[in-house]
Amino acid sequence: MAKVFERPKALADVVTHYCPGCTHGIIHRLVAEAIDDLGILDRTIGVAPVGCAVLAYNYFECDMQEAAHGRAPAVCTGIKRVRPEAIVFSYQGDGDLASIGAGEIVHAAARGENITVIFVNNGIYGMTGGQMAPTTLVGHKTTTSPYGRDPKLQGYPVRIAEMLATLDGPAYIERVAVYTPQLVMKAKQAIKRAFANQVEGKGFSLIEVLSTCPTNWGMAPVDALKRVANEMVPYYPLGVYKDIDAKGEDK
Amino acid sequence: MPKVTFREDRCKGCELCVSVCPRKIIVMSEGMNKKGFHYATITDQSKCLACAFCARMCPDAVIEVEK
Amino acid sequence: MGEKILMKGNEAIGEAAIKAGCRHFFGYPITPQNELPEYMARRLPEVGGAMVQAESEIAAINMVYGAAGAGVRVMTSSSSPGISLKQEGISYIAGAELPCVIVNMVRGGPGLGGIQPAQGDYWQATRGGGHGDYRVLVLAPAGIQEMVDVVQDAFDLADKYRNPVMILGDGMMGQMMEPVMFRDEAVTKLPEKDWATTGTRHHPGRRNVINSLYLQPDRLEEHNDHLQRKYAEIEANEVRYEEVDVEGAELVVAAYGTTARIVRSAMEAAKQAGLRVGLIRPITLWPFPVEPFERAAEHAKAFLSVEMSAGQMVEDVRLAVNGKKSVHFYGRTGGMVPTPEAVLAKFKEILGGEA
Numbered sequence: 140m141a142k143v144f145e146r147p148k149a150l151a152d153v154v155t156h157y158c159p160g161c162t163h164g165i166i167h168r169l170v171a172e173a174i175d176d177l178g179i180l181d182r183t184i185g186v187a188p189v190g191c192a193v194l195a196y197n198y199f200e201c202d203m204q205e206a207a208h209g210r211a212p213a214v215c216t217g218i219k220r221v222r223p224e225a226i227v228f229s230y231q232g233d234g235d236l237a238s239i240g241a242g243e244i245v246h247a248a249a250r251g252e253n254i255t256v257i258f259v260n261n262g263i264y265g266m267t268g269g270q271m272a273p274t275t276l277v278g279h280k281t282t283t284s285p286y287g288r289d290p291k292l293q294g295y296p297v298r299i300a301e302m303l304a305t306l307d308g309p310a311y312i313e314r315v316a317v318y319t320p321q322l323v324m325k326a327k328q329a330i331k332r333a334f335a336n337q338v339e340g341k342g343f344s345l346i347e348v349l350s351t352c353p354t355n356w357g358m359a360p361v362d363a364l365k366r367v368a369n370e371m372v373p374y375y376p377l378g379v380y381k382d383i384d385a386k387g388e389d390k
Numbered sequence: 391m392p393k394v395t396f397r398e399d400r401c402k403g404c405e406l407c408v409s410v411c412p413r414k415i416i417v418m419s420e421g422m423n424k425k426g427f428h429y430a431t432i433t434d435q436s437k438c439l440a441c442a443f444c445a446r447m448c449p450d451a452v453i454e455v456e457k
Numbered sequence: 458m459g460e461k462i463l464m465k466g467n468e469a470i471g472e473a474a475i476k477a478g479c480r481h482f483f484g485y486p487i488t489p490q491n492e493l494p495e496y497m498a499r500r501l502p503e504v505g506g507a508m509v510q511a512e513s514e515i516a517a518i519n520m521v522y523g524a525a526g527a528g529v530r531v532m533t534s535s536s537s538p539g540i541s542l543k544q545e546g547i548s549y550i551a552g553a554e555l556p557c558v559i560v561n562m563v564r565g566g567p568g569l570g571g572i573q574p575a576q577g578d579y580w581q582a583t584r585g586g587g588h589g590d591y592r593v594l595v596l597a598p599a600g601i602q603e604m605v606d607v608v609q610d611a612f613d614l615a616d617k618y619r620n621p622v623m624i625l626g627d628g629m630m631g632q633m634m635e636p637v638m639f640r641d642e643a644v645t646k647l648p649e650k651d652w653a654t655t656g657t658r659h660h661p662g663r664r665n666v667i668n669s670l671y672l673q674p675d676r677l678e679e680h681n682d683h684l685q686r687k688y689a690e691i692e693a694n695e696v697r698y699e700e701v702d703v704e705g706a707e708l709v710v711a712a713y714g715t716t717a718r719i720v721r722s723a724m725e726a727a728k729q730a731g732l733r734v735g736l737i738r739p740i741t742l743w744p745f746p747v748e749p750f751e752r753a754a755e756h757a758k759a760f761l762s763v764e765m766s767a768g769q770m771v772e773d774v775r776l777a778v779n780g781k782k783s784v785h786f787y788g789r790t791g792g793m794v795p796t797p798e799a800v801l802a803k804f805k806e807i808l809g810g811e812a
Contacts, residue, residue: 222656
């Protein structure tokens, strides 16, 4: 019998701390699959964020560094500049990347650092208990926007993929989602390409993955997937925002 | 015949696999695993298409599919 | 050994770092230390390295974290307000036990302060500076040759103890030109960096993780106990200082860096006037040289700390003298540099009063 699907080798064989149904687990697995497919595990160095994925350094079978909140792109820059032969990636949530680390991600992208960034956007601070994120949708209730996000008080959610795509530095930026098996496969291809770009020296690649937070959204995991499709995708459209290999086809 | 294996002790009972199975042959168990979750399990192996949708949606890499 | 060449302090630091094997520098512009990153931007590409100008001091120190974690010798520099921004990263670097060298060309504060020489960052430098129980080795050279020597020493100490090392200078030290000579190569035998994240192909069968997070309180305490044991070892082995005319001195002065040079001038004049004044010049501000003060307290009548601050190191002098003799203070702030005349007047005031 042939294996149709098995656990990727780059994913550590441990139980994660993620809540039931949290799609961080799927995204971790896709990163590990991409690393396996490209055969780069023994030269990959990952950088974990602060947030729900803070313990990501326990979940990948490569060398890892745990960064301060938001600083993963700077840490990646430090590693990549001194070890150009290494494959360096950061795995960051929306609070980490789009709020406290907005400066670091913009400038790593602007410099065109030859790194891979996996940006997990679930529109909430999960680890700290469900506070409003820079990506929380208008009207969404969180513990710090208990009446729903009101643009007059709390401004508007940030579209990272679109924003970074305006820069000349990045090679490849795509927004994907993981709420159906078909989209999971598509996300896998995007993540794999983001790593392959680095192997080929093409420069900065970022994949924004729309994700869920069943616990802090107060939803069953299956309903949380539906919320991504019905509420997040209209504000955060899926697609390729920057691709230096497909001139004229950028959104 | 396709074979689906669940590492039941790793299941967190989120039911994402149940929701995507085209043959509706995945159910949540009556009993609990040692973590206290009702775990996912397969009812009729012979109906499986080996599409691996369940495995792709599983956040905990619980499922392995062979054909 | 090479020949003597005339160099500016900031540039001498850069060349000394390169001689010590540093090939990567991460910085952000701030006065008065810009000559150092500028020198590195010119020089590092010539030796196969690179200077990266970061978007902020915060980014620069986190680039240092990444590079140090990847196992290479790495340096950053800044001046007071920029060092404040770097403190987050320095705490993480200390927590994750990464070796690196941080240069602080101190300017007047608080806040934006000024751009003239000051020593108001003594507390920040010697007390860790960021959050948590940690220490940074602090080296305070008082001349350009010593600056070169401490840079090479700093990299060795950082690697030996897996700890950040800070070189504390000031605008005057950075701008001053003096003849210097470089050591050709590092002679110290240092431990292998088998902990570094270099990719598992370089250490098969073992996954390296750079981290300062310990969610279990007992594990975090264990980590802190380990750090404290390391700091105790540093205190026991790495104290560096210079003594001048301390034996038989009635007044023993404590001063470091630029201020120590001014005190030396005042001491010459004091000698002419028949005053017996000695100097203890700490080269390591942490670990602080407690022992020479304990010895001097046996015979000196009084102590004086001279600083370009409102009185920071004087607290360490008091702790070292431990109430045995009176400890006086003279300082200027805001970039005002004490004059030898004013320091001499202070000597006379103290000795006159004690006599």
